[in-house]
Amino acid sequence: MDQKIPYKIYLTESEIPTQWYNVRADMKVKPAPLIHPGDGHALTLEEMNPIFCEELNKQELDNDTQWFEIPKPVQEFYRMYRPSPLVRAYFLEKALGTPAKIYYKFEGNNTSGSHKLNSSIAQAYYAKAQGLKGVTTETGAGQWGTALSMACSYFGLDCKVYMVKVSYEQKPFRREVMRTYGANVTPSPSMTTEVGKKILANHPGTTGSLGCAISEAVETAVKTPGYRYVLGSVLNQVLLHQSIIGLEVKKALDKYNIKPDILIGCLGGGSNFGGFASPFLGEMLRGEANYHLIGVEPASCPSFTRGKFAYDFCDTGMICPLAKMYTLGSQFIPSSNHAGGLRFHGISPILAQLYHDGYFEARAVEQTAVFEAAELFARAEGILPAPESSHAIRVAIDEANKCKLNGEEKTIVFNLSGTGYFDLVAYQQFNDGVMTDVIPSDEAIAEGLAKLPKVGNE
Numbered sequence: 001m002d003q004k005i006p007y008k009i010y011l012t013e014s015e016i017p018t019q020w021y022n023v024r025a026d027m028k029v030k031p032a033p034l035i036h037p038g039d040g041h042a043l044t045l046e047e048m049n050p051i052f053c054e055e056l057n058k059q060e061l062d063n064d065t066q067w068f069e070i071p072k073p074v075q076e077f078y079r080m081y082r083p084s085p086l087v088r089a090y091f092l093e094k095a096l097g098t099p100a101k102i103y104y105k106f107e108g109n110n111t112s113g114s115h116k117l118n119s120s121i122a123q124a125y126y127a128k129a130q131g132l133k134g135v136t137t138e139t140g141a142g143q144w145g146t147a148l149s150m151a152c153s154y155f156g157l158d159c160k161v162y163m164v165k166v167s168y169e170q171k172p173f174r175r176e177v178m179r180t181y182g183a184n185v186t187p188s189p190s191m192t193t194e195v196g197k198k199i200l201a202n203h204p205g206t207t208g209s210l211g212c213a214i215s216e217a218v219e220t221a222v223k224t225p226g227y228r229y230v231l232g233s234v235l236n237q238v239l240l241h242q243s244i245i246g247l248e249v250k251k252a253l254d255k256y257n258i259k260p261d262i263l264i265g266c267l268g269g270g271s272n273f274g275g276f277a278s279p280f281l282g283e284m285l286r287g288e289a290n291y292h293l294i295g296v297e298p299a300s301c302p303s304f305t306r307g308k309f310a311y312d313f314c315d316t317g318m319i320c321p322l323a324k325m326y327t328l329g330s331q332f333i334p335s336s337n338h339a340g341g342l343r344f345h346g347i348s349p350i351l352a353q354l355y356h357d358g359y360f361e362a363r364a365v366e367q368t369a370v371f372e373a374a375e376l377f378a379r380a381e382g383i384l385p386a387p388e389s390s391h392a393i394r395v396a397i398d399e400a401n402k403c404k405l406n407g408e409e410k411t412i413v414f415n416l417s418g419t420g421y422f423d424l425v426a427y428q429q430f431n432d433g434v435m436t437d438v439i440p441s442d443e444a445i446a447e448g449l450a451k452l453p454k455v456g457n458e
């Protein structure tokens with residue numbers, strides 16, 4: 001081991017950032033606004049306030065304020081599990097025999113098991129400060145629902161979670177964690193909402209999707225006095241809160257004078273990659289530095305690499321506002337063989353614009369290759385990674401192997417967004433050798449894209 005760089009680089013508690021960074025402030029071309037699905041006008045604060053929390057709406061619409069003070073109670077909560085370590089992956093480097101220097105930021109060190117707590121605690125704080133009784137949300141794999149349950153229990157808010165039915169059935173333990181924190185968990189689609197009833201009538205026996213659960217959670221928030229809807233990714237405010245990840249990474253690297261060459265994160269709705277990359281993107285946007293940024297998505301749900309930069313619905317029920325993103329269409333549902341997470345059809349409008357403008361590369365990887373990387377990483381570094389995070393590990397390993405071939409000592413930093421303890425069904429498929437790679441055909445992609453709304457796109 002290199003004596004100068006410790007295995008784990010921790011910041012002290014007093015070094016935890018006290019402000020979030022808003023990358024939009026430095027973007028010359030701002031992300032496209034959320035628009036009304038009826039006539040395409042940009043949503044106003046007044047229109048958003050009945051659905052989402054007021055202070056969060058202000059953050060959502062603010063393209064200019066560069067730094068936001070993190071409220072004191074949120075800073076205090078962050079101290080429970082932050083700063084998260086930046087780890088020099090000495091053991092992985094050794095296993096690969098690469099001259100590259102690899103680091104990872106580990107966001108799985110809390111009960112929710114992922115970075116999602118960074119935003120849920122902020123969102124619960126603003127809901128409480130507004131005097132609300134509770135919030136509603138959807139959860140797919142369950143990490144966001146867990147993170148929100150923890151945050152709501154901390155601030156004494158009621159939490160109603162619509163959990164995609166297939167996950168509800170396959171991941172009963174996730175559900176129990178949420179219930180332990182006091183959340184009310186309903187499998188979606190359900191008979192508790194009009195949209196749920198409609199989806200069930202049209203698709204009897206469906207096991208649900210994230211898009212449907214969103215529709216149900218929004219409907220419930222709007223119908224129930226004192227409730228608002230909150231979302232764990234995609235939105236501008238979520239990227240803002242997740243900038244805590246990148247700000248800590250930057251501070252820790254600066255402490256040891258480390259200059260990264262390649263920065264990697266996985267892409268679901270874009271919040272962990274966006275938050276991790278924000279301060280570095282900021283430097284690029286201001287012309288101060290240059291990095292090779294890589295966002296990694298599953299080949300079975302390839303929004304960036306095969307989708308279209310267009311306005312689309314975020315939900316299957318088509319009741320939510322439209323966001324401009326790289327999308328495969330709101331009706332695109334990844335194959336049920338896909339076990340590796342990151343199955344949402346859409347992406348953060350901030351990242352969509354930055355990708356469109358050439359600030360980062362997107363790469364699609366197949367799930368068996370992702371689990372091979374996860375296994376190698378678990379055996380070398382000890383942490384059992386989330387399948388989502390393992391997309392980033394895959395590309396970090398690929399880049400480190402390129403360095404080995406070319407004899408290059410590049411510095412690679414990736415975000416390890418969470419742990420995989422609730423993803424053991426997927427690991428089981430991999431260990432049993434029955435995992436398959438499913439790549440949608442050009443026809444399936446074209447079919448999804450043909451159903452994009454006209455509003456905003458002509």
Ligand SMILES: *Cc1c(COP(=O)(O)O)cnc(C)c1O
Nearest residue numbers: 233268269270271272388417418
């Ligand atoms: C939710 C989740 C993701 C994907 O969501 P993003 O908003 O793109 O970050 C990635 N990794 C883990 C561990 C997650 O829980």
